[in-house]
Amino acid sequence: MSGYSGSEPLSRTAALDANASGRAAPVSQSHRLRSGGLIDRQSPLQFSFDGKTMTGYAGDTLASALVANGVKLVARSFKYHRPRGIMTAGSEEPSALVEMRTGARREPNTRATTAELYDRLMANSQNRWPSLRRDFMSINSLLAPIFVAGFYYKTFMWPAKFWETVYEPMIRRAAGLGKSAELPDPDHYDKAWAHCDVLVVGGGSAGLSAALAAGRAGARVILCEEDSRVGGRLLSDGGDIDGMHAADWLRRATDELASLPNVRVMTRTALFGVYDGGVYAALERVNDHVAVPGPHQVRQRVWRIVARRSVVTAGAIERPIVFPGNDRPGVMMASAVRTYVNRFAAMPGRRVALFTNNDDGWRTVEAIQRAGGEIAAVVDPRGRAPAKYQAVAGLRDVRVLTGGVSDVKRGVDGVRSIVVTGRNGLTQQIEADCLAVSGGWNPNVGLSCFHRGKPVWRDAIAAFVPGDAPRGMTTAGAANGEFSLGACLRDGHAAGVAAAAECGAAGNAGEAAEACDDIYAISPLWQVKAKGKAFVDFQHDVTASDVTLAQREGFESVEHLKRYTTLGMATDQGKTSNVNGLAIMAEATGRTIPETGTTIYRPPYAPVAIGALAGHHRDENFHAWRLTPSHHWAAELGAVFVDTGLWKRAQWYPKPGEKDWLESVTREVLSVRNSVGFCDVSTLGKVDVLGPDAGTFLDRVYINTFSSLAVGKARYGLMLREDGIVMDDGTTSRLAEDHYFLTTTTAKAGPVMQHLEFCRQVLWPDLDVQLTSATDQWAQFSIAGPKTRDLLQAVIEPSEDLSNEGFPFMGAREVKLRGGIVARLFRISFSGEMAFEMSVPACYGEALARNLMIAGKPFGVTPYGTEALGVMRIEKGHVAGPELNGTTTADDLGLGKMMSKKKDFIGRVMAGREALTAPNRQVVVGVKPVDPVRRLRSGAHVVPKGVIPGPETDQGYVTSVCFSPVLAQWIGLALVERGRGRFGEIVRIHDPLRSEDYEAEICNPVFYDPEGVRQRG
Amino acid sequence: MRIACPFCGERESGEFTYLGDASPKRPNFAVDSVAGPEPAEDAFYDYVYLRDNVAGVMREYWYHGGGCRSWLIAERNTVTHEFGSVTAAPGAGATKLAQAGE
Amino acid sequence: MVDYLWNAQSPLQKELVAGRHGVTAGQAGVTLTEIRGxxxxxxxxxxxxxxxxxxxxxxxxxxxxxxxxxxxxxxxxxxxxxxxxxxxxxxxxxxxxxxxxxxxxxxxxxxxxxQSDGRCLSQISGPRAREALAKFSSLDLDDTMFPPGATATSSVDHTPVNIWRDANGADGEAVFNLLVFTSFADSLWKTIVASALEYGLEASSAHAE
Incomplete structure (x- = not known):
């Protein structure tokens, strides 16, 4: 492959294949140079744009291939639908946004300048109808005076009701840029972590120097580069480094970096975020450059990089000049013209005019002439070529005009001629088919400003450079305002050495490479004031007059300027517009640019696909899930599962022929209450509370006493928050002198564990107690119903005494199961039936379920799910999550008597506050609709009969509901003001959300077996 | 954001849970105080609700729940997010203390 | 009288499919083995x-x-x-x-x-093991930063895990042990497998020795 040899003139045979007729007839690669460029001419590629098939080469971007094919018009602008072309050659591109791919992979707003060409690439222009050339919406241009900055705030306001019905749908249809795919994304994405000592951001001359220095010194280095190859401007502008051509130096540097095992070079990887603590985020476009990723390959990957130090060598971005017609297809940044010519061997035009206010722009003259093109004129406010170019032969015949470009005249193919206004005010028209523009260079300060650092203005280069950077970050090279190749190499090297040394790597970093130090002289020229639209923000169609309008209307601060005009708010985030906008506002307000200030920079630096941020965690993998030990067995039985936090719990087990969930759940409840059933309750939190002070510890955590609990007994416990509100409840058993087994609700397992650890480590470090989670260690089943003992006797060793005397209510101990394993048995009842809970080590959970089915077959044993579990506990008036809702006290729940008066415990003092003991508090009661077929709904409000429902008359709400097979009607629990004194009272259930209103009776929450006879049998 | 757990080393912030200001101390009142409930309620009201919101360095409780499950006291600058010292709570591990509290 | 079977079940009974997964060309980049018992x-x-x-x-x-x-x-x-x-x-x-x-x-x-049943143990090794691990672990598992014998209590998918490194395998590659909570094992196995598909994964189950 032939690299660009910087100092060697290209032969004249690399001239263009001129089309004889002079008209723009479609010729394949009409603007491709015959030789040169970093493209692979052995690999031609077919692609299509707006349905037209064209050819390019491997190594092209979509933009360079379009340039090579003579395509100038590629887009329509956002607001005014102005015809637009390719303005840059990099990720800062504001105008050339196309729709890439079709079908499920269709992606709008892709910068043609960064889309790598691949075979059969399909791209389309967007934001136009019916076609790019004849866009109906360009009529907007005629309405331009209405669409100025701030028009959104001033129009569409009257009549008010038109907003939702007329204006909003209309705007929604007209607004936006591009259409995304309407099918699920078929690609996969990844996320990954990386660690290093020194992260170098940007692989141009400064970045390569920094990576070499740090790598040689022995530091762990990651060098990330957004382009598909390292080199930066070296790939387009060449130069002489260490006495050899830039291409050769580049090859050597790349080889050396590849040979260092402690250096990792990541191309196609753009840094987009800088976060606290040395954490950085980058997007790797792993397979954007192929049609479809290979099997098991991801499309993109988000990296989180932890770096002790970072060196930002992200270069600088050339800025436009603001003048009428500066957005026409064919107007291109001067450095981009050089990139297309030198790196991609594609000519943006044959007769190129140059408008520049600085020395760097002049390099374009050389590049065009070497490629066989003509320079129409150079317009430079300074009036003459920079000293170093004056001796160059090709410049002798070049016209140099003092002044500024004041208009661009276009034909159907873009620029036809430019109008130049001299210092004397006289104008002249110059024919040209491309206008290269250079208004100066803006160091890429964004990353260094992500932590609210403000950049600093440097007059010498008329640009901002980084000010305070985030901790651990330094900037080098053009990103730091150093524009000569020699300075970039030195600066990068020094930064790499310093960063490595700060990480303890002080090996021999060698010497910085050497190159000449060009002087960069600039005469600031921000805008040429003349008639016509002069664009500042190309992507959001913000003009110079929008900026001055904002100033006239009082929006002078940069933050107001930004939001009022939307300047800098598009997907390019103002990379080619922010500074120009500031300059115009500065002039309008009589301030300097630094006085005008800058807006706050925020990540991401460039757009990041949501899919990449999600990575593997999407759809069913959105978050981790937890399965109970009997899950697969339940699934086998056809159980319907519900998500309870991260857990999947069997909700009910439908039998064939059952018409709905209500039928299944009702059957399960009746089976339990009439015979026996079992439910997997493994999800409840379980904690081993161990040590000599375990009992004392629990006394301080629970409202009731546990130090007095005998070994082999269980007790229901309630714990409060320090503010007196109930936090959680559970059954805690004492398995040994120094071993308590604490349970929590499913939802609160994590928070309670954290709370217990806080109590142990912070509040009472004098107590000798140890804690560890045992939730996953045990499979736990609730076995309930009048036949429970019969069932258990079938699986438990006959030597175990399960009688009422042998295993009394609230007993807890180990039992041997038939066949050898040991289980724990707890006689507790949530359902109100004769019941036990049995736990076995988790690996035997499924076996236990199967064996209970076998053992229980004679009794018609029924597995039951969370719905039936819920029905039974509501029938018994047992409070659960909906009642422990973060607003209720122990007394509200009817458990006030459990609060010990003899010991201190968390929440004791605050629970006694007046408001929490007031007699009119809402307390747990039962409710049942007067009409027995009426369905009760939770969330419905309780108001007295005969009043208008409202906040003043509201007396509470329904917390839990179920259809009770026992009472054969819907019942529920509710929190009702002074409820305990109102049993029998008829109230109004008011449900405005469901538009329902009916009468219900307040009653004892224990609907079933209020004496508790069944569970104590 | 990275937090340097004194036991585990520097870790990603997602492993930790933030609780709040480590300065307030849980008041200690006898259950049957002759002074009545008011002094205790006042003290607990401050303990539960009142917090200084310092723009600068604060000492905070952090829980390394996604790691070694130790409670930590971290100095953090609430403006710059920089962490200073991070030490373990006095009762982490098996430390034996003469009396309750720090 | 019925003879009850008390077979221990692994939480990975469904999700663990032994054999080669992902890219099939060449040697598997990652070996993932559940260690039972x-x-x-x-x-x-x-x-x-x-x-x-x-x-x-x-x-x-x-x-x-x-x-x-x-x-x-x-x-x-x-x-x-x-x-x-x-x-x-x-x-x-x-x-x-x-x-x-x-x-x-x-x-x-x-x-x-x-905690014998509260945790599920897997071993991850192979030339691409670290790259796969980097997708779901934020730890620095570099050879010198996490040498043989190093251990960490950390998180994967926001769930607690223990990771420790054995001596290198016979092939000279690093060997990592990952201990996860039993209820999360099914979910985390899927995460680990997904991370290794592009390198070729060999999955199996073995008994602790």
Whole structure:
């Protein structure tokens, strides 16, 4: 492959294949140079744009291939639908946004300048109808005076009701840029972590120097580069480094970096975020450059990089000049013209005019002439070529005009001629088919400003450079305002050495490479004031007059300027517009640019696909899930599962022929209450509370006493928050002198564990107690119903005494199961039936379920799910999550008597506050609709009969509901003001959300077996 | 954001849970105080609700729940997010203390 | 009378499909093996008894438990640091009453909790193991930063895990052990497999030795 040899003139045979007729007839690669460029001419590629098939080469971007094919018009602008072309050659591109791919992979707003060409690439222009050339919406241009900055705030306001019905749908249809795919994304994405000592951001001359220095010194280095190859401007502008051509130096540097095992070079990887603590985020476009990723390959990957130090060598971005017609297809940044010519061997035009206010722009003259093109004129406010170019032969015949470009005249193919206004005010028209523009260079300060650092203005280069950077970050090279190749190499090297040394790597970093130090002289020229639209923000169609309008209307601060005009708010985030906008506002307000200030920079630096941020965690993998030990067995039985936090719990087990969930759940409840059933309750939190002070510890955590609990007994416990509100409840058993087994609700397992650890480590470090989670260690089943003992006797060793005397209510101990394993048995009842809970080590959970089915077959044993579990506990008036809702006290729940008066415990003092003991508090009661077929709904409000429902008359709400097979009607629990004194009272259930209103009776929450006879049998 | 757990080393912030200001101390009142409930309620009201919101360095409780499950006291600058010292709570591990509290 | 079967079931019974997954060309970049039949006991020194706990451990295992995040191989178990003054004792599950033995030795000195079924153990190795791990672990697992014997209590998918590194395998590649909570095992196995598909993954199940 032939690299660009910087100092060697290209032969004249690399001239263009001129089309004889002079008209723009479609010729394949009409603007491709015959030789040169970093493209692979052995690999031609077919692609299509707006349905037209064209050819390019491997190594092209979509933009360079379009340039090579003579395509100038590629887009329509956002607001005014102005015809637009390719303005840059990099990720800062504001105008050339196309729709890439079709079908499920269709992606709008892709910068043609960064889309790598691949075979059969399909791209389309967007934001136009019916076609790019004849866009109906360009009529907007005629309405331009209405669409100025701030028009959104001033129009569409009257009549008010038109907003939702007329204006909003209309705007929604007209607004936006591009259409995304309407099918699920078929690609996969990844996320990954990386660690290093020194992260170098940007692989141009400064970045390569920094990576070499740090790598040689022995530091762990990651060098990330957004382009598909390292080199930066070296790939387009060449130069002489260490006495050899830039291409050769580049090859050597790349080889050396590849040979260092402690250096990792990541191309196609753009840094987009800088976060606290040395954490950085980058997007790797792993397979954007192929049609479809290979099997098991991801499309993109988000990296989180932890770096002790970072060196930002992200270069600088050339800025436009603001003048009428500066957005026409064919107007291109001067450095981009050089990139297309030198790196991609594609000519943006044959007769190129140059408008520049600085020395760097002049390099374009050389590049065009070497490629066989003509320079129409150079317009430079300074009036003459920079000293170093004056001796160059090709410049002798070049016209140099003092002044500024004041208009661009276009034909159907873009620029036809430019109008130049001299210092004397006289104008002249110059024919040209491309206008290269250079208004100066803006160091890429964004990353260094992500932590609210403000950049600093440097007059010498008329640009901002980084000010305070985030901790651990330094900037080098053009990103730091150093524009000569020699300075970039030195600066990068020094930064790499310093960063490595700060990480303890002080090996021999060698010497910085050497190159000449060009002087960069600039005469600031921000805008040429003349008639016509002069664009500042190309992507959001913000003009110079929008900026001055904002100033006239009082929006002078940069933050107001930004939001009022939307300047800098598009997907390019103002990379080619922010500074120009500031300059115009500065002039309008009589301030300097630094006085005008800058807006706050925020990540991401460039757009990041949501899919990449999600990575593997999407759809069913959105978050981790937890399965109970009997899950697969339940699934086998056809159980319907519900998500309870991260857990999947069997909700009910439908039998064939059952018409709905209500039928299944009702059957399960009746089976339990009439015979026996079992439910997997493994999800409840379980904690081993161990040590000599375990009992004392629990006394301080629970409202009731546990130090007095005998070994082999269980007790229901309630714990409060320090503010007196109930936090959680559970059954805690004492398995040994120094071993308590604490349970929590499913939802609160994590928070309670954290709370217990806080109590142990912070509040009472004098107590000798140890804690560890045992939730996953045990499979736990609730076995309930009048036949429970019969069932258990079938699986438990006959030597175990399960009688009422042998295993009394609230007993807890180990039992041997038939066949050898040991289980724990707890006689507790949530359902109100004769019941036990049995736990076995988790690996035997499924076996236990199967064996209970076998053992229980004679009794018609029924597995039951969370719905039936819920029905039974509501029938018994047992409070659960909906009642422990973060607003209720122990007394509200009817458990006030459990609060010990003899010991201190968390929440004791605050629970006694007046408001929490007031007699009119809402307390747990039962409710049942007067009409027995009426369905009760939770969330419905309780108001007295005969009043208008409202906040003043509201007396509470329904917390839990179920259809009770026992009472054969819907019942529920509710929190009702002074409820305990109102049993029998008829109230109004008011449900405005469901538009329902009916009468219900307040009653004892224990609907079933209020004496508790069944569970104590 | 990275937090340097004194036991585990520097870790990603997602492993930790933030609780709040480590300065307030849980008041200690006898259950049957002759002074009545008011002094205790006042003290607990401050303990539960009142917090200084310092723009600068604060000492905070952090829980390394996604790691070694130790409670930590971290100095953090609430403006710059920089962490200073991070030490373990006095009762982490098996430390034996003469009396309750720090 | 019915003979009840008490077969131990792995939480990975459904999700673990033995064999090659993902890219099939060439050698598998990642080997993922579930290690079944483990004994795991959480040992937490009682207050003021850290030194006694270490002594008791030395007597039973021949080594003191690590006081920093390391895993040390003892006579009948590997001791894995899991927090200040606590460790996990890990061994292959055997017929004899291992927990009983530990309970005897540590009586009054340290509190114990049997976690043999509360965790699921997997081993990850192979030339691309670190790259796969980097997708779901935020730890720095570089060769020098996480050498053989290093251990960490950390998170994967926001769930607690223990990771420790064995001596390198016969192929010279790093070997990592990952201990996850049983209820999360199904979900995390899927995450691990997904991370390794592009490198070629060989999945299997084996018994602890």
């Amino acid at each position: 483990i004994m795991l006991v959480q040992v937490m020194a009682r207050r003021g008894k850290a030194v006694e706990t270490a002594k008791a451990a030395k007597k039973l295992f021949g080594v003191e438990p690590p006081s920093t995040p390391k895993a040390v191989i003892g006579k009948i178990a590997t001791l894995i640091w899991s927090g200040p003054d606590q460790f996990l004792a890990f061994a292959a599950r055997s017929a004899d009453s291992q927990f009983g033995k530990l309970a005897e030795v540590f009586a009054g000195i340290a509190s114990l909790s049997d």
